[in-house]
Amino acid sequence: MSQFMINMLFVAGSFAIYTWIAIWARAKSTREFYIAGGEVHPVMNGMATAADWLSAASFISVAGLISVGYVNSSFILGWTGGYVLLATLLAPYLRRFGKYTVPDFVGSRYDSKTARLVAVVCLIMISLTYVIGQMTGAGVAFARFLEVSSTMGLIISAVVVFFYAVLGGMKGVTYTQVAQYIVLILAFTIPAIYLSLQMTGHFLPQVGFVGDVAGTSEPLLHKLNAVVRDLGFQDYTADVENKWNMFLFTLTLMVGTAGLPHVIIRFFTVPKISDARWSAGWALVFIALFYTTAPPLAGMARLNLLDAIYPGETSEDSLVYAERPEWFEKWELTGLLTFEDKNNDGRIQYYNDKNVEFNETTAVERGWAGNELTINNDILVLALPEIGNMPGWIVGLMAAGGIAAALSTASGLLLAISSAVSHDLIKNTLFPSISDKAEMLAARISMVGAILIATWLGINPPGFAAQTVALAFGMAASSIFPTLMMGIFFKRINAKGAVAGMSIGALFTICYIFMYLGWFFIPGTNTFPNTPEFWIMGISPLSIGCIGALINFIVAISVSYATEEPSEEIQKMVESVRYP
Amino acid sequence: MTDSKEASNKAYWSANVRLIIITLCIWATVSYGFGMLLRPWLMGIHIGGADMGFWFAQQGSIYTFVVLIFFYAWKMNRLDKKFGLEE
Incomplete structure (x- = not known):
C-alpha cells in the first residue's frame, strides 16, 4: 500500500468517527448546546480540555520552537502552569455560578451590559485571532499528507467541524474532542517513544531525555550541547541573560492560558464544583503527557537531524548533496528545507553563520562560506518519521493527529465565539424575550457564521494571524483573567471598576504590542524596532500581557473604591459563588 | 443568613484562600x-x-x-465536607 493510501485511511477513519459522534451527540436544548447539559464526566472533560488546548501549532511547531534549547522553556512552563491558576482561582467558582459563557459571568457579576459587551469584544478578538491559525494549520496538515491544496484541505476541515459543531454544539464538540485527544496523543507520543528507543534505549522519552546516548555513557544533553557547540550554536542548556523578560513572558503565557475563554467554558460542562476541581487536574494530566514529551522529542529530533547532516562526527565532512536521502528531497519540494551550495563543494554545511567568532575561526579553517541549509522548525515533527526510518503507519497516524489537533481547538474556539454572539449579544442584550428554541436557532446560525468567517480568514489570513501568541495571550491575560478573578475574590469591585480595568488593561497591552510589531500589524508602521535594546525596561511585546493584567487590577480597584459599593444583591451573589 | 452560618462561611473562605496561597507559592x-x-x-x-x-x-x-492541582482538589473537597457544603 502506498504512503498516500495509508495517510488517507487514517484521516478518513478518524473523520468517520467524528461524524458518527456528531450524529450521536445532537443537542436538543440550549443547555446541551452551550454546556453539554452540564453532565460531562470530569475525566472526559479533562481529555476534551486537553484537545481544546493542544492546537495545530502545539502539535506541529512546539517541538521545533523549544528545540532551540533552554531559552524557550517559557512555552512549556507557560502553557501548563496556567492550569494551576485556572484550577485554584477560576474554574470551581465559575462552575458554581452555573452560567453558559464567560461574558455571561462578567455581565451578571457586575450587573452591567457595558461590562458584558466589553467582555464579548475581548473574547471575539482573542478567539478569532486564535482560530485563524487553527484553520490554516488544518489546511497545512492536509496539504502535507494528502496531496490536496491547503485551501481545499481547509474547506474539508470546515465541513467536518460544521457537522458536529452545528448539530451538537458543546455536546458534539466535547465528545469529538475526546476522540481527537486520543488520536493526537498517540500520534505525538508513538514517534517520540520510537525515537527515544533509537537514540537512548529508553522506552519513556522523559527518561531518555536525562539518560545516556544508546551504547555510550555520555548523557544525551551533554552530546547535544557538544554537537550544537561544534556548529557555532549556543549550548542547548545554556542559561538566559534576560531572566526578567523570560519571567514576564512565562507569566503572561500562564495568566493568558487561565484567561482563554474557550478553555474556561469547558469547566461549565461538569456536574459539580468538586468535579470542576478534579477535572482541572485531569486536564493537566492529559496536557502533561504532551508537554513532558515535547522537550525530549525536541532535543532528540534536533540531534537526530544533525546526525543526518553530519553522518560522522561534526568535525568530519558533512552530507554530500547528491547523495541526500529521499526524505530530504521530498521536504525540499515543500520549501521547508532549502539548500544553497555557497562554497561549491557539493556538501551540505549547516551551522550558525551569525556567530561572528565561529565565522572567523572554524568556518574559515573548514572552508565554509556561510550556512547552506535553511530548516523550517516544523520539519522536526513533520519529517520525524522519515528521518527516523519509522514505519508508514506512523506517518499516517501523524497526519490524522495533526488534523485532530487543529480541528479540536478550532471547534472549541468557534463554540466560544458563537455562544458569546447568540447568548450574550442576541439573547441577553438585543432580544431578551426570545424563547429557548429561538435562542437555539440563533446559536446554530451564529456557529455557521463563525465557521464561514473563520474559513474565509483562514484562506486569506490577515497580518495579525501570525501574532496569536502576542495578541491572544496578551489580551486574555490583561482583560479576561483579572476581571474574572476580581469578580470572585474582591467583593468591592463594581461595574465601573471592571469596565475601566478591562478596557485600559487591554488597550495598554495592544498599544505596546503595536508599538513594536506595527500598528494594526501593518508592516513598517512600528514606532520602535522590535529588538531588545528598544524594549522599555527590557520587556518584549510578547511579555507585556502580565503588566497589562497588573494595570487592570490597579485601575479596577482604584476606580471601584472611588465610586459606589456594589449592591447588596451583587455582594450576596459573590458570596454564593464562593460557597458550594 | 444566621450569624453562625456566616462565621462558618468566613472560616471556609479563609481556609480556601490560605490553601490557594500555599499552592501558588509552590x-x-x-x-x-x-x-x-x-x-x-x-x-x-x-x-x-x-x-x-x-x-x-x-x-x-x-x-x-499536576500534583498541586490534585492536592488542591482533594483538600478542598475535604473542606467542603467538613463545613457541610457539599453539593
Whole structure:
C-alpha cells in the first residue's frame, strides 16, 4: 500500500468517527448546546480540555520552537502552569455560578451590559485571532499528507467541524474532542517513544531525555550541547541573560492560558464544583503527557537531524548533496528545507553563520562560506518519521493527529465565539424575550457564521494571524483573567471598576504590542524596532500581557473604591459563588 | 443568613484562600524559582544528565503542577465536607 493510501485511511477513519459522534451527540436544548447539559464526566472533560488546548501549532511547531534549547522553556512552563491558576482561582467558582459563557459571568457579576459587551469584544478578538491559525494549520496538515491544496484541505476541515459543531454544539464538540485527544496523543507520543528507543534505549522519552546516548555513557544533553557547540550554536542548556523578560513572558503565557475563554467554558460542562476541581487536574494530566514529551522529542529530533547532516562526527565532512536521502528531497519540494551550495563543494554545511567568532575561526579553517541549509522548525515533527526510518503507519497516524489537533481547538474556539454572539449579544442584550428554541436557532446560525468567517480568514489570513501568541495571550491575560478573578475574590469591585480595568488593561497591552510589531500589524508602521535594546525596561511585546493584567487590577480597584459599593444583591451573589 | 452560618462561611473562605496561597507559592517556587531565577545556583545538582534548573524548567515543574492541582482538589473537597457544603 502506498504512503498516500495509508495517510488517507487514517484521516478518513478518524473523520468517520467524528461524524458518527456528531450524529450521536445532537443537542436538543440550549443547555446541551452551550454546556453539554452540564453532565460531562470530569475525566472526559479533562481529555476534551486537553484537545481544546493542544492546537495545530502545539502539535506541529512546539517541538521545533523549544528545540532551540533552554531559552524557550517559557512555552512549556507557560502553557501548563496556567492550569494551576485556572484550577485554584477560576474554574470551581465559575462552575458554581452555573452560567453558559464567560461574558455571561462578567455581565451578571457586575450587573452591567457595558461590562458584558466589553467582555464579548475581548473574547471575539482573542478567539478569532486564535482560530485563524487553527484553520490554516488544518489546511497545512492536509496539504502535507494528502496531496490536496491547503485551501481545499481547509474547506474539508470546515465541513467536518460544521457537522458536529452545528448539530451538537458543546455536546458534539466535547465528545469529538475526546476522540481527537486520543488520536493526537498517540500520534505525538508513538514517534517520540520510537525515537527515544533509537537514540537512548529508553522506552519513556522523559527518561531518555536525562539518560545516556544508546551504547555510550555520555548523557544525551551533554552530546547535544557538544554537537550544537561544534556548529557555532549556543549550548542547548545554556542559561538566559534576560531572566526578567523570560519571567514576564512565562507569566503572561500562564495568566493568558487561565484567561482563554474557550478553555474556561469547558469547566461549565461538569456536574459539580468538586468535579470542576478534579477535572482541572485531569486536564493537566492529559496536557502533561504532551508537554513532558515535547522537550525530549525536541532535543532528540534536533540531534537526530544533525546526525543526518553530519553522518560522522561534526568535525568530519558533512552530507554530500547528491547523495541526500529521499526524505530530504521530498521536504525540499515543500520549501521547508532549502539548500544553497555557497562554497561549491557539493556538501551540505549547516551551522550558525551569525556567530561572528565561529565565522572567523572554524568556518574559515573548514572552508565554509556561510550556512547552506535553511530548516523550517516544523520539519522536526513533520519529517520525524522519515528521518527516523519509522514505519508508514506512523506517518499516517501523524497526519490524522495533526488534523485532530487543529480541528479540536478550532471547534472549541468557534463554540466560544458563537455562544458569546447568540447568548450574550442576541439573547441577553438585543432580544431578551426570545424563547429557548429561538435562542437555539440563533446559536446554530451564529456557529455557521463563525465557521464561514473563520474559513474565509483562514484562506486569506490577515497580518495579525501570525501574532496569536502576542495578541491572544496578551489580551486574555490583561482583560479576561483579572476581571474574572476580581469578580470572585474582591467583593468591592463594581461595574465601573471592571469596565475601566478591562478596557485600559487591554488597550495598554495592544498599544505596546503595536508599538513594536506595527500598528494594526501593518508592516513598517512600528514606532520602535522590535529588538531588545528598544524594549522599555527590557520587556518584549510578547511579555507585556502580565503588566497589562497588573494595570487592570490597579485601575479596577482604584476606580471601584472611588465610586459606589456594589449592591447588596451583587455582594450576596459573590458570596454564593464562593460557597458550594 | 444566621450569624453562625456566616462565621462558618468566613472560616471556609479563609481556609480556601490560605490553601490557594500555599499552592501558588509552590507553583512559583518550582517554575520561576528552580526553573528560572535560581537556576545559576542549582547548576551543581543534577537530575540524570540535566542540571536541576533545566530539568525543572522542562519537566519537573509540570509534574509538580499536576500534583498541586490534585492536592488542591482533594483538600478542598475535604473542606467542603467538613463545613457541610457539599453539593
